[in-house]
Amino acid sequence: MKLGVGMDVGTMNLVAARSTEVGTDFSRIRDAFLDVPLVSKKLLRLSGVDFIERDDELLILGDTAMETAAVFGREARRPLKAGLVSPSEIDSIEVLGFLLQKVLGPPVEDGEYCYFSVPAAPVDEPDRDVIYHKRVFEKIICDMGYEAIPSNEAMAIIYACCAEERFTGLSFSFGSGMTNVAMSLNAIECLSFSVARGGDWIDHGAAKSLGATQAKMCSIKEKGMDLMNPTTREEEALSFYYKELISYALDYVLIEFNKIRSQFNLNEPLPIIVSGGTSKAGSFLDFFKAVFERKRRKFPFEVSEIRAAEDPLNAVAQGLLVQARQEYI
Amino acid sequence: MAFFADISRVKYVEAVNAIRLSLRSDEASVEEFLLPLADVYSFANTNPDEFKWVGDGCIQGRRDGNTGIVRIQVDFNKRSLFRMPRSSFDLMMAQARSEVVKGDLDGARLVFSQIRPRLDSSELQEKIQESLDLSQFRAELLHDLEMLMKNYIGQLQSTERVVVQQAPAKAVEVTRVKIKRPEARFIPSDLGKKQMDGRVKITRSASEASMDEAAKLLKQSKRGKEK
Numbered sequence: 161m162k163l164g165v166g167m168d169v170g171t172m173n174l175v176a177a178r179s180t181e182v183g184t185d186f187s188r189i190r191d192a193f194l195d196v197p198l199v200s201k202k203l204l205r206l207s208g209v210d211f212i213e214r215d216d217e218l219l220i221l222g223d224t225a226m227e228t229a230a231v232f233g234r235e236a237r238r239p240l241k242a243g244l245v246s247p248s249e250i251d252s253i254e255v256l257g258f259l260l261q262k263v264l265g266p267p268v269e270d271g272e273y274c275y276f277s278v279p280a281a282p283v284d285e286p287d288r289d290v291i292y293h294k295r296v297f298e299k300i301i302c303d304m305g306y307e308a309i310p311s312n313e314a315m316a317i318i319y320a321c322c323a324e325e326r327f328t329g330l331s332f333s334f335g336s337g338m339t340n341v342a343m344s345l346n347a348i349e350c351l352s353f354s355v356a357r358g359g360d361w362i363d364h365g366a367a368k369s370l371g372a373t374q375a376k377m378c379s380i381k382e383k384g385m386d387l388m389n390p391t392t393r394e395e396e397a398l399s400f401y402y403k404e405l406i407s408y409a410l411d412y413v414l415i416e417f418n419k420i421r422s423q424f425n426l427n428e429p430l431p432i433i434v435s436g437g438t439s440k441a442g443s444f445l446d447f448f449k450a451v452f453e454r455k456r457r458k459f460p461f462e463v464s465e466i467r468a469a470e471d472p473l474n475a476v477a478q479g480l481l482v483q484a485r486q487e488y489i
Numbered sequence: 490m491a492f493f494a495d496i497s498r499v500k501y502v503e504a505v506n507a508i509r510l511s512l513r514s515d516e517a518s519v520e521e522f523l524l525p526l527a528d529v530y531s532f533a534n535t536n537p538d539e540f541k542w543v544g545d546g547c548i549q550g551r552r553d554g555n556t557g558i559v560r561i562q563v564d565f566n567k568r569s570l571f572r573m574p575r576s577s578f579d580l581m582m583a584q585a586r587s588e589v590v591k592g593d594l595d596g597a598r599l600v601f602s603q604i605r606p607r608l609d610s611s612e613l614q615e616k617i618q619e620s621l622d623l624s625q626f627r628a629e630l631l632h633d634l635e636m637l638m639k640n641y642i643g644q645l646q647s648t649e650r651v652v653v654q655q656a657p658a659k660a661v662e663v664t665r666v667k668i669k670r671p672e673a674r675f676i677p678s679d680l681g682k683k684q685m686d687g688r689v690k691i692t693r694s695a696s697e698a699s700m701d702e703a704a705k706l707l708k709q710s711k712r713g714k715e716k
Binding site: 214 | 629631632635676677680685686687688689690691692693694695696697698699700701702703704705706707708710711
């Protein structure tokens with residue numbers, strides 16, 4: 161195992177990436193938990209569900225929590241809301257810390273570099289506290305013996321996917337809680353922001369418009385659907401909100417870029433890279449391209465190509481690992 | 490004490506194919522106008538009378554037995570009038586006639602200082618709207634203001650300052666600058682240290698792609714910038 165680790169702290173998943181002699185290893189855990197009363201202990205043991213005991217309750221963590229919640233008709237609790245931890249959910253942060261320890265493991269040596277992801281401040285909800293989020297994770301990871309370094313989530317995608325372009329490009333990380341955007345020129349971050357809309361917003365909007373539950377919409381989405389050819393009313397609703405989300409993010413690129421356009425001279429066309437769990441929906445790339453084409457005329461710079469990250473769920477962790485590894489090269 | 494002896498002076502300016510008319514407004518000052526050749530031609534080759542203004546363009550005149558008046562349009566809604574003795578007025582007309590023939594009347598063009606009265610205002614407004622992207626201007630202005638405010642707030646946050654201004658008299662004015670800091674938020678020291686134990690399902694996967702090449706490039710890129 162080589163030194164350096166990349167840690168993607170997402171609303172839906174926690175992903176750790178480490179370099180090995182033959183490639184890269186990823187560890188992933190669902191960022192969710194379910195609290196059940198102590199009396200259920202026997203039942204859980206019988207059904208072979210892993211759990212942990214805390215004070216007067218039992219906690220089912222990760223993927224199992226999502227599965228169990230679906231069985232009991234409950235919603236699993238999510239420590240992160242719209243991409244950030246909240247001080248009012250300090251109980252959840254304890255669980256999140258535990259999950260982080262499990263997925264990250266102990267450092268190979270004391271003070272090993274761990275780059276962890278932080279979202280950019282949301283432009284559409286400026287009151288959200290990104291600093292608190294960053295400090296909480298910095299503390300938890302430092303306490304584990306790592307040298308914790310926060311790094312922008314969307315920039316990590318540039319580091320993972322744009323080495324051939326000398327780390328130049330525009331990246332979109334369509335996450336569950338929010339959508340992060342970054343623009344980089346030769347590894348220099350020129351623009352980064354986030355919008356407080358992501359996969360959860362799509363589920364919520366589609367569920368509300370059809371009188372269904374958010375969990376149902378999420379499961380339809382995760383089972384696999386073709387955004388370009390929705391076949392049911394639910395898929396049509398999801399497709400509608402996907403289009404709204406992409407359009408919303410692209411509009412903000414125009415707004416935010418206009419604020420800084422005088423500072424840059426973009427001579428060469430930029431590639432656009434789309435990534436994140438929400439971008440795993442079928443035909444997402446074609447769908448994104450179709451929405452982008454309608455706005456291409458308004459775009460203040462040339463776009464050379466639009467492509468998807470090879471591994472959308474792990475791209476952020478990969479980019480963070482690139483940053484961690486360069487500390488040892 | 491030096492003063493301007495002549496009331497008027499007319500000269501053809503070849504560079505712009507126009508007529509420069511200098512008119513003495515008082516003993517110590519002269520006003521100069523650059524006039525389109527065609528306007529001066531129209532003015533100089535008409536016989537003025539005392540009842541109506543002669544001339545088609547931005548310069549017009551009239552005279553009676555004793556005095557002559559020159560009227561020059563200097564702006565959209567502004568004209569200047571110069572009154573002078575009849576003899577001086579006739580002399581100016583004669584000078585104008587002799588200077589006008591030096592120019593090329595066909596190649597005469599509008600002189601910028603005299604353009605505005607001749608333009609239709611709606612046409613002008615259209616041109617302004619075409620060339621001025623107000624939304625872009627607004628975005629740039631907002632960005633500049635934001636940067637200025639960030640710099641200013643950054644300076645204020647670094648230290649609390651007391652600005653003392655010494656007035657010429659004994660009074661001392663003290664201005665206290667209040668600092669707005671980001672809201673402090675307590676993070677418990679034992680956060681994430683609560684003893685919890687149990688098994689959790691972790692999904693593991695592996696990829697053959699190595700991140701080391703990208704890391705090397707990133708390192709090189711950073712070194713390049715440091716140089």
